[in-house]
Amino acid sequence: MHSSSKNILIVVGEPSADCYGARLVSELRARRGGESLHFYGTGGDEMERAGVRLICHIRDLASIGPREALSHLRKYYATYKKLAQSAIADRPDLALLLDFPEFNLRLAKRIKRAGIKVAYYIGPQLWAWRRGRIRIVRKCVDKMLVILPFEEQYYRQRGIEAEFVGHPILEDFAPEKDRARFLGRLSLDPSRKTVALLPGSRWREVEYILPTMVAAAEQVLHRLSSQFLVSVAPSIEPDRIRRIVHDRLRGKASVARFQVAEAPARDVLANSDFGFVKSGTGTLEAALTGTPFLITYKISSISWHLGSILIRSPYKGLVNLIAGEEIVPEYLQAEATPEALSRTALEYLENPEKGAAMKTRLLRVCSRLGTRQASEAAASAIMSLL
Numbered sequence: 135m136h137s138s139s140k141n142i143l144i145v146v147g148e149p150s151a152d153c154y155g156a157r158l159v160s161e162l163r164a165r166r167g168g169e170s171l172h173f174y175g176t177g178g179d180e181m182e183r184a185g186v187r188l189i190c191h192i193r194d195l196a197s198i199g200p201r202e203a204l205s206h207l208r209k210y211y212a213t214y215k216k217l218a219q220s221a222i223a224d225r226p227d228l229a230l231l232l233d234f235p236e237f238n239l240r241l242a243k244r245i246k247r248a249g250i251k252v253a254y255y256i257g258p259q260l261w262a263w264r265r266g267r268i269r270i271v272r273k274c275v276d277k278m279l280v281i282l283p284f285e286e287q288y289y290r291q292r293g294i295e296a297e298f299v300g301h302p303i304l305e306d307f308a309p310e311k312d313r314a315r316f317l318g319r320l321s322l323d324p325s326r327k328t329v330a331l332l333p334g335s336r337w338r339e340v341e342y343i344l345p346t347m348v349a350a351a352e353q354v355l356h357r358l359s360s361q362f363l364v365s366v367a368p369s370i371e372p373d374r375i376r377r378i379v380h381d382r383l384r385g386k387a388s389v390a391r392f393q394v395a396e397a398p399a400r401d402v403l404a405n406s407d408f409g410f411v412k413s414g415t416g417t418l419e420a421a422l423t424g425t426p427f428l429i430t431y432k433i434s435s436i437s438w439h440l441g442s443i444l445i446r447s448p449y450k451g452l453v454n455l456i457a458g459e460e461i462v463p464e465y466l467q468a469e470a471t472p473e474a475l476s477r478t479a480l481e482y483l484e485n486p487e488k489g490a491a492m493k494t495r496l497l498r499v500c501s502r503l504g505t506r507q508a509s510e511a512a513a514s515a516i517m518s519l520l
Contacts (some may be wrong), residue, residue: 143226144175146233149335149369152178154302159184161513186259246274255279256290300506309404316405320393326361330406335367340430348382350475421496427462
């Protein structure tokens, strides 16, 4: 048995990574014994419940682009400074960084100079944008624990120790697929065409994307008897979502066809016929359910312009990136209009064979993610560093 205590600095900045981080902490504790590992850093409610002592909660670090991040710059810097000073003073046995590259790569540079080991789980997508940051990873990260199958070779070819551990989204992926029961609980008609709206897990994303999704849904409703499920991420208050929907549909009878669903996004997707899905991890959940969908995204004009300069990949959606081709239609920024979204949704809703063809292609993409349990594989790799 391990008798010595180990301290691990763990840094998470986003809701999805909070869940993945909590699972990883629990797996590490189970392997080594809860009393011999001590975690502190940043995270959310899940990580706090897993026993991580939080220096900063992720709700205070939320932003979605360069412009939005400016308003959080003071909080970002204060958190960065506190984490760096704590790491240098306490000298943890390992710094474990999850996603959140703008913050975590800068932190990695600082703490690596102090001689602290650094592991990075769910690394930055350098193969898609800002590839010059590979130099930081090579110099400051002892091991990359990557979640997409092609990333291991990408990093290894560039002189970086990397291991494909599988995608954490696959863990316990068992959406409820009893359509009659699921839709019945929400007072919706299981026989009616149902469209899922997934606007994201950050409030600023929702503010940009959801009004367009609702407007597109209205256009679908004008042509096809349908109903709509608006998914609410755990990090967002449902009433804020309801407010946007009701403001858009104020005084219209069609509001009765919209229901805000607090169920997991995968359940919402699995019981729908089509989805409007914000670009990001949600696209993989949609792919795994097999529900046909489109990918959409909107941010401020300046954030989009800056990001477009840096992005080298021809596709933005993860599903299309993994496939190397456009399997799922993408409507981004100026192209993300209610007309474009509704037109595509109707093409799939009115032509079942088109949806079946997408489902077949999605299954092929999902098979590339493998079957590894990410938390278990990542924990094994991390144990070797302690």
